[in-house]
Amino acid sequence: MVIDALLACAGLGLVIGLVLSAIGLVAGLGTHPRLVTPSGYRDERRKARPARVGEFEPDRGWPFYFFRQWQADLGQVNEETGRRYRAIWKWPAEAFFVGRHGSRFWWWVFFPIPVAFLSCLVAAGVAIGACYLLFAAVSFGCVLAAGAVWGAGAVILLGLDAGRRALLHTEASCPRCFHVSGWPAYRCTHCAVIHRDVRPGRLGAIVRRCECGTLLPTMAQRAAWRLRAVCQRCGKSLPEGVGAVRDLRIAIFGDAAAGKTRFLYAALDSLVTTAQRAHVAVGFLDRSSQDRAELGIGLVRAGRDMPRTSAAPTVPVSCQLGTGPRSTFTHLFDTAGELFRNPEMYDSLGFLGHAQGVVYVIDPFCVGWVRDRCARLGPAGLPRDRSATDDPEAIYAAVVEWLRGGGVAARTQRLAIVVAKADLMRERGIELPADSAGIGAWLQDSRAHNLVLAAGREFADVRFFAIASQPGEYGGGRYDPAAPLRWLLGWHADGGPGAAGTGRHAGADMGERAGARS
Amino acid sequence: MKTPPQFVIFRVVAATITVLILATFGLGLAGRGPLDGLGTQTSRVVNVVHDNYQRGWNG
Numbered sequence: 186m187v188i189d190a191l192l193a194c195a196g197l198g199l200v201i202g203l204v205l206s207a208i209g210l211v212a213g214l215g216t217h218p219r220l221v222t223p224s225g226y227r228d229e230r231r232k233a234r235p236a237r238v239g240e241f242e243p244d245r246g247w248p249f250y251f252f253r254q255w256q257a258d259l260g261q262v263n264e265e266t267g268r269r270y271r272a273i274w275k276w277p278a279e280a281f282f283v284g285r286h287g288s289r290f291w292w293w294v295f296f297p298i299p300v301a302f303l304s305c306l307v308a309a310g311v312a313i314g315a316c317y318l319l320f321a322a323v324s325f326g327c328v329l330a331a332g333a334v335w336g337a338g339a340v341i342l343l344g345l346d347a348g349r350r351a352l353l354h355t356e357a358s359c360p361r362c363f364h365v366s367g368w369p370a371y372r373c374t375h376c377a378v379i380h381r382d383v384r385p386g387r388l389g390a391i392v393r394r395c396e397c398g399t400l401l402p403t404m405a406q407r408a409a410w411r412l413r414a415v416c417q418r419c420g421k422s423l424p425e426g427v428g429a430v431r432d433l434r435i436a437i438f439g440d441a442a443a444g445k446t447r448f449l450y451a452a453l454d455s456l457v458t459t460a461q462r463a464h465v466a467v468g469f470l471d472r473s474s475q476d477r478a479e480l481g482i483g484l485v486r487a488g489r490d491m492p493r494t495s496a497a498p499t500v501p502v503s504c505q506l507g508t509g510p511r512s513t514f515t516h517l518f519d520t521a522g523e524l525f526r527n528p529e530m531y532d533s534l535g536f537l538g539h540a541q542g543v544v545y546v547i548d549p550f551c552v553g554w555v556r557d558r559c560a561r562l563g564p565a566g567l568p569r570d571r572s573a574t575d576d577p578e579a580i581y582a583a584v585v586e587w588l589r590g591g592g593v594a595a596r597t598q599r600l601a602i603v604v605a606k607a608d609l610m611r612e613r614g615i616e617l618p619a620d621s622a623g624i625g626a627w628l629q630d631s632r633a634h635n636l637v638l639a640a641g642r643e644f645a646d647v648r649f650f651a652i653a654s655q656p657g658e659y660g661g662g663r664y665d666p667a668a669p670l671r672w673l674l675g676w677h678a679d680g681g682p683g684a685a686g687t688g689r690h691a692g693a694d695m696g697e698r699a700g701a702r703s
Numbered sequence: 704m705k706t707p708p709q710f711v712i713f714r715v716v717a718a719t720i721t722v723l724i725l726a727t728f729g730l731g732l733a734g735r736g737p738l739d740g741l742g743t744q745t746s747r748v749v750n751v752v753h754d755n756y757q758r759g760w761n762g
Contacts, residue, residue, distance in 0.1 A: 220704065247710075316725065326720075398705055
């Protein structure tokens with residue numbers, strides 16, 4: 186009889202425990218959940234690992250469930266259930282142990298009543314504990330399974346993303362502040378909040394959810410075509426596709442009046458000619474680039490002198506070869522020769538360190554024996570326009586010193602040494618060689634042997650070109666001004682360092698198609 | 704702030720699995736379902752408790 190009564194009380198306790206667990210589950214997960222918000226999660230991460238110099242704050246997005254929210258859910262269910270369980274203990278505990286509801290003595294004289302209550306409550310506690318442990322185990326199992334799938338997916342996607350970036354050089358470079366980052370930041374399409382790291386991670390493997398609830402794609406190669414990219418440093422808008430397509434930065438340097446600007450626009454004009462022949466679209470990434478290119482190309486075609494390049498901070502001419510994911514963004518930096526003479530201006534040469542390709546333009550009329558020979562021809566011997574006066578090795582040494590001083594590994598860059606004004610030389614009876622080895626030998630014979638030897642040591646790859654910035658040479662002529670650019674654009678397709686293997690881009694394709702047609 | 708669907712899915716799945724396991728145990732104790740053997744075991748335990756009680760716990 187007594188044992189049956191106790192078993193009945195325990196049974197009732199189990200039922201009460203089950204009901205309380207169910208209520209706690211519904212309250213903790215449904216009606217009164219504790220939500221780990223993007224801001225809250227970001228604060229936690231910031232506290233756990235403050236951003237170091239050069240790092241950004243974590244993005245404001247909803248973290249994947251198993252990173253944080255499942256712990257919050259377990260805690261909330263525990264709290265909701267525990268609060269109700271403590272509430273049903275309140276009256277019996279006060280009556281039997283504190284004496285608030287009559288004398289404790291009399292309660293224990295009628296001991297079956299407290300015993301029945303207590304057995305019921307203990308059984309309810311056991312049921313609640315068991316239910317909670319079961320829920321915790323199930324949650325942990327779900328999180329483990331999801332984590333395994335997520336982890337494998339994220340690792341694969343991260344590897345693909347990093348591999349693609351390394352092979353194709355799909356960095357994001359800002360034409361305004363020269364900042365180069367592995368990938369750009371992207372604005373949310375709804376709330377415009379900036380997401381700085383869209384790689385697969387804590388906020389999502391395939392998609393991430395912004396704080397405002399908008400789903401955003403992860404990985405730059407997907408985000409590039411759906412979101413608006415902005416510079417990681419200055420926050421200015423970047424062209425569509427940046428971060429997903431190959432980004433080639435070419436710095437052109439040389440003495441003042443060496444012919445850098447004319448070379449740039451003539452090379453660009455020739456490149457556009459070749460591209461049209463190969464049916465490859467060429468466009469400009471911004472209005473300023475287009476305006477300057479149209480003006481410069483117009484001057485080259487008209488055979489007029491180029492204005493002196495401003496010593497103000499260099500702004501690149503940015504163009505896009507091809508369309509869509511297989512295109513190449515090319516940024517051509519034309520640097521005023523005066524910048525290399527003035528050490529105070531070195532700070533404005535930041536783009537040099539991020540350039541994959543460097544073009545050094547040499548004015549052949551600054552070579553001693555050429556000047557002497559031309560001077561003997563009379564007043565018409567030396568070109569009527571300005572000519573460089575400095576030793577070709579001096580500017581080269583200044584640039585290499587700048588690169589070394591800035592910790593830039595010049596051995597990762599390609600160098601095209603361009604002897605300009607080949608047409609003017611020809612008019613004066615001096616025929617420059619057309620092949621790289623021949624031009625190298627010509628420079629060595631012209632007392633620039635230190636430059637030739639040092640360049641081979643200091644850069645990953647060096648090639649010599651002779652160019653004439655004349656429309657007659659375009660599209661594969663003996664002194665085609667686009668030849669150095671084509672060589673630099675073919676970086677990833679000709680088996681050089683960082684060759685993509687399978688990655689074919691507009692720059693490489695264009696050369697091949699144009700060659701096949703001719 | 705709207706709860707992301709991903710959270711809702713995880714919560715519903717975890718709660719459903721928990722309830723299903725509990726229901727399976729409950730039915731098992733009642734002698735039904737895949738764990739129906741639990742009912743027999745429970746009856747045996749109850750009988751042992753009754754027998755011991757009637758004989759006196761110390762035999």
